Structure formats: structure tokens, C-alpha cells
Amino acid sequence: MTKLTVGPWIAAQKLxxxxxxxxxxxxxxRVRVREESQNVAGxxxxxxxxxxxxxxxxxPYVLTWTDQNTHGLEQVAERFGCYVxxxxYPHLxxxxxxQEVAAVQDWTTFAMVYLRPGYERAQELLVDLAETLRPA
Structure with a gap:
């Protein structure tokens, strides 16, 4: 289980x-830290x-919600003790x-996942969501 590693980056920007x-x-x-790009699990x-x-x-892809990928999203949620x-847009x-631990947004240019930084399994959830929701 891995929390997100960007906590100090976020904290440095808060009022x-x-x-x-x-x-x-x-x-x-405070916002000078934004000059350093951040990533988690790529x-x-x-x-x-x-x-x-x-x-x-x-x-790394565009996401369009379908019956198939929302079913997959619900399966991911269950693996992490969540519901959708x-x-x-969907929240886990x-x-x-x-407690909300994740949200997934679909836009015409790319998909995004918002994660609660203190969630113990945040990085694992990000990777699982990305794999499960990847278009065929």
C-alpha cells in the first residue's frame, strides 16, 4: 500500500x-514549487x-463512459472497499x-483522476483505475 508522494508539494502551496x-x-x-513537475507511477x-x-x-487517453467501463469502475471500487x-462524474x-478517495473525470482531451493524498492505497488505486479504464 502506497500513499501519494506529492504531499509536501501540495502542502507548500497552501495558504x-x-x-x-x-x-x-x-x-x-508558494507557487514556485509548480515549476517542478510531479508524477506518481508515471x-x-x-x-x-x-x-x-x-x-x-x-x-494517457480520452475516456468516454460506457456500460462496460462503468461496470469495470465498480469492480475497482469493490476491490478497494468502495462504492461508486x-x-x-463518478466518485469512489x-x-x-x-469518505471520498477518488474521482474520475472525462474530458474531450484526456481523462483525469483526483485522489485523496492521505489514502493509504492511493497510488495502487491510480494504477488500477488507469489499467481498468483504458479503452480497448
Missing amino acids: PSRDVARDRHAFLE FPLVGLGGSCGKPCFQL EYGV KLHEND
Whole structure:
């Protein structure tokens, strides 16, 4: 089981206190870490979720949801003790406490996976999702 290795990269960008929320120079200093590209298991980190702050990884293909791949997604979820919640896009949530551990977005240019950085099996889940959802 492997947590994500990008925790320090994410933490370096977070607002340390409300006192510097309007400080442009402090912001510029924090975001310098973005100059260093990050990846996990070969998948590039493309940013953070705007509302959730979860790191987002790009999959190397375009994803279009079908009955077949949503069934595969549900099988992945079960392997990780999760269920799938279908909203605007699918979220994987733990059965034990409903905590969201992943979300998968489909766009016309590429697919993305958002992962909870503290989830013990995050890297393993990323790899499994990428393999399972890969178009035939």
C-alpha cells in the first residue's frame, strides 16, 4: 500500500494563514514549487481540485463512459472497499465512512483522476483505475 508522494508539494502551496491571503508576493513564493513537475507511477500531476484540493493526475487517453467501463469502475471500487457515487462524474467512496478517495473525470482531451493524498492505497488505486479504464 502506497500513499501519494506529492504531499509536501501540495502542502507548500497552501495558504499558511489568513494574514497573507492578500499578499501577492507570498503567493508567488508558494507557487514556485509548480515549476517542478510531479508524477506518481508515471502519471503526470496536472493540478489540484479547486474545491477539494485533491491532486489530479492525467491518464494517457480520452475516456468516454460506457456500460462496460462503468461496470469495470465498480469492480475497482469493490476491490478497494468502495462504492461508486455517480454525480457529474463518478466518485469512489469508502463503504466504512463514505469518505471520498477518488474521482474520475472525462474530458474531450484526456481523462483525469483526483485522489485523496492521505489514502493509504492511493497510488495502487491510480494504477488500477488507469489499467481498468483504458479503452480497448
